Amino acid sequence: MPQDNPRQQQQLVEPGSIRVPGLTVRENPRINRIQFVFDEQPSEEICRILKSNAFRWSRHEDAWQRQLSLTSRKIAVKALLEIKALAISAKRVQ
Numbered sequence: 578m579p580q581d582n583p584r585q586q587q588q589l590v591e592p593g594s595i596r597v598p599g600l601t602v603r604e605n606p607r608i609n610r611i612q613f614v615f616d617e618q619p620s621e622e623i624c625r626i627l628k629s630n631a632f633r634w635s636r637h638e639d640a641w642q643r644q645l646s647l648t649s650r651k652i653a654v655k656a657l658l659e660i661k662a663l664a665i666s667a668k669r670v671q
Contacts, residue, residue: 595657602653604645605638611649612640613656623660630656 593604601614612635613627619641624634630652632641643649 597657597661600657600660602657604650605642606645608638609645610635610638610640610642611645611653612638612642613653614640622663626656626659626663630659632656 593606595602599616603612603614604610605612613632615623619627624641627641630643631649632643634640635642643652
């Protein structure tokens with residue numbers, strides 16, 4: 578049964594993950610990485626945001642990722658906020 582409530586959606590993913598529409602940010606301790614996993618291919622602007630925050634594309638993991646650390650967690654939140662701001666401004670233009 579699909580869940581429309583964002584809080585309920587967030588509860589469906591594993592601990593250490595954040596689920597927002599179109600995107601999951603997760604910690605992968607198996608490979609010591611923090612990852613951005615998109616439902617669809619992200620735009621060039623989103624790729625620029627991730628690159629500027631030291632995330633790199635991994636074709637093996639199908640995710641944008643960087644080494645897991647306290648700093649990378651903070652930077653992941655910063656990048657996520659930048660991506661959300663980009664999405665909000667794109668909606669205003671339409």
